[in-house]
Amino acid sequence: MVLEPVLCPACGTDNVVKHGRSEVGKQRYKCRNPECNRSTFMRDYIYRGYLPDVKQQIVDMAVNGSGIRDTARVLKISPTTVIEALKKDRHLQSINQARLAEIEPSQTVVRLCQWEEVEAEVDEMWSFVQSKHQQRWLWHAIDHHTGAVLAYVLSDHKDTAFLELKSLLEPFGITQFYTDGWGAYERQLEPVVHTVGKANTQTIERKHLTLRTRIKRLARKTICFSKSIWLHDVVIGLFINRYEFGLLV
Numbered sequence: 001m002v003l004e005p006v007l008c009p010a011c012g013t014d015n016v017v018k019h020g021r022s023e024v025g026k027q028r029y030k031c032r033n034p035e036c037n038r039s040t041f042m043r044d045y046i047y048r049g050y051l052p053d054v055k056q057q058i059v060d061m062a063v064n065g066s067g068i069r070d071t072a073r074v075l076k077i078s079p080t081t082v083i084e085a086l087k088k089d090r091h092l093q094s095i096n097q098a099r100l101a102e103i104e105p106s107q108t109v110v111r112l113c114q115w116e117e118v119e120a121e122v123d124e125m126w127s128f129v130q131s132k133h134q135q136r137w138l139w140h141a142i143d144h145h146t147g148a149v150l151a152y153v154l155s156d157h158k159d160t161a162f163l164e165l166k167s168l169l170e171p172f173g174i175t176q177f178y179t180d181g182w183g184a185y186e187r188q189l190e191p192v193v194h195t196v197g198k199a200n201t202q203t204i205e206r207k208h209l210t211l212r213t214r215i216k217r218l219a220r221k222t223i224c225f226s227k228s229i230w231l232h233d234v235v236i237g238l239f240i241n242r243y244e245f246g247l248l249v
Contacts, residue, residue, distance in 0.1 A: 008038060009038065009041055009052045010036050010037060010038030011031065011036040011038070015031065015033050016032065017029065017032060022042060026042050027043070028042050029042065047077075048076060049075075049077040049081035049085075054075055054077065058081075058085040059238060062086060062235050063214070063215070063239040063242060064214060065213075065214055065215060065216045067217070067224050068082050086231060086234055086235070086238075087230075087231070090234065090237075090238070090249060092241050092249065093247065094151055094152060094168055095150070096148065096149060096244070097245070098246055099172070117175040117176070118173060118174050119143070119174070120141045120143060120150060120169065120176070121144050121179075121201050121203055122139070122165070122177055122178070122179050123180060123201055123204045124137045124138065124140075124161075124162075125137065125211065125218075127217070127218050127232070128225065129227065129229050130227050134229075135157060136154060136233075137154070137156060137157045137161065138152060138154055138236060139154075139164075139165045140165070141165060141204075142207060144178060144200065147203050147207075148244065149207070149244040150168075151168035152240055154233045159183075159184045159188060161184075162184040162185065162188055166188065174193070176193055176195060177195070178195050178196075178197070179194065179201065180196065181196040181197075211236075211239070215236065215239055217232060217235065
């Protein structure tokens with residue numbers, strides 16, 4: 001006799017017990033790990049949309065330019081399943097914690113290297129949800145020397161959005177900001193730490209091109225656009241958290 005352990009697809013533990021059967025007679029299991037966010041599960045699902053691998057593919061396709069209906073057609077599942085998979089609880093970060101982990105608490109001026117001060121390029125990128133009257137702006141800052149995204153904010157085009165981004169950047173101890181001279185930067189940054197000009201913002205402008213190429217809903221000339229602010233922000237957040245912050249989301 002060979003006994004095959006049943007592992008929880010969420011936490012990977014074998015602390016699993018039988019938990020009745022489904023309406024079609026499939027065995028249901030329950031994870032007894034108190035830290036696991038998965039209550040019950042089955043090993044053999046009839047509907048592909050319930051498979052953990054398919055759910056991961058939904059996220060992979062979303063951050064690589066596929067829309068809701070594109071994903072549904074390719075994976076042969078319902079568009080509603082795609083939306084629900086993207087809507088699940090996600091702990092997305094707005095700040096690059098990996099960069100902050102490199103900072104020594106004793107330092108008064110934050111440096112990524114002992115000989116290199118932190119200089120940031122800051123810019124905002126336009127997009128819209130449902131219609132062009134409902135604009136959505138991505139405010140983000142990148143390290144001027146490495147191109148790594150430091151923090152981002154999704155909001156409107158007002159000064160309060162930049163102030164929120166500025167507060168996220170405070171732990172980095174930015175010594176110089178490079179911008180394109182938008183009014184919010186002129187009003188909220190001291191001239192001594194603010195340099196205006198396209199010559200020093202080429203890297204972040206290239207980031208915008210990458211985002212518009214990789215994320216379908218950000219393309220300028222297309223019929224593809226977001227219908228939900230929440231979903232719009234989630235897809236952009238997933239991309240930045242995975243490919244810029246290096247998180248497994």
